[in-house]
Amino acid sequence: ITAGSQSKTYDGNTLTNDDYSYTEDVLAKGDVLTATVEGGITDVGSAANKVTGYKVMRGDKDVTAWYTFGESVDGKLEVTRRPVTIQTEGGTKEYDGTALTNAQVKVSVGSFVEGELKSLKATGSQTEVGSSKNTYSLELEEGAKLTNYAVTEELGELEVTKSTAEIIITA
Numbered sequence: 001i002t003a004g005s006q007s008k009t010y011d012g013n014t015l016t017n018d019d020y021s022y023t024e025d026v027l028a029k030g031d032v033l034t035a036t037v038e039g040g041i042t043d044v045g046s047a048a049n050k051v052t053g054y055k056v057m058r059g060d061k062d063v064t065a066w067y068t069f070g071e072s073v074d075g076k077l078e079v080t081r082r083p084v085t086i087q088t089e090g091g092t093k094e095y096d097g098t099a100l101t102n103a104q105v106k107v108s109v110g111s112f113v114e115g116e117l118k119s120l121k122a123t124g125s126q127t128e129v130g131s132s133k134n135t136y137s138l139e140l141e142e143g144a145k146l147t148n149y150a151v152t153e154e155l156g157e158l159e160v161t162k163s164t165a166e167i168i169i170t171a
Helices: none
Strands: 006-007 031-038 045-058 075-080 082-088 091-094 105-110 117-124 129-131 136-140 149-154 157-159
Touching: 075 082, 082 136
Parallel strands: 006 075, 082 149, 091 157
Antiparallel strands: 031 045, 045 075, 082 105, 117 136, 129 157
16 A cells, blocks of 8 residues: 655645555455555655555455555655745935935745735845845744745845035135
8 A cells, every 4th residue: 555645835734645545456346445544744844644554345344354465655745845036126326325225025926825924124225335235124923934935035226326416615
């Protein structure tokens, strides 16, 4: 008897699979095999799906003892990382002594499982002439795990250019 295998992308729900298969054409006509399969996984990773019991019935009569069973084969349950792309916006301004920021941040591809994202904020800042990435901070709700996500970043560029205001020095 072979336990079923299955994989899925992380969605916050436990993956189970009680399917099984067995060697065909070995049961006498009218005999019915049923098996119990147990296993489960919620977070990213893999786990065994095991046959924990079986019986063969002929109507109301248990005829399991009339058959020889080989060792059961485990199935595999696998949860893969959920893809998410976080995108921040950029901006440009002339130097004026104050910080250039842009609060625009969003999940542009994919999504977090409902109820797992606590906050997402743009945190980048550029005051002096030059440029930097518009970074962000991400906070998940208690119990949620960032390892369940494959996060890709598309960070905007914050650029401060030289002031074009003309400075006139008069002696």
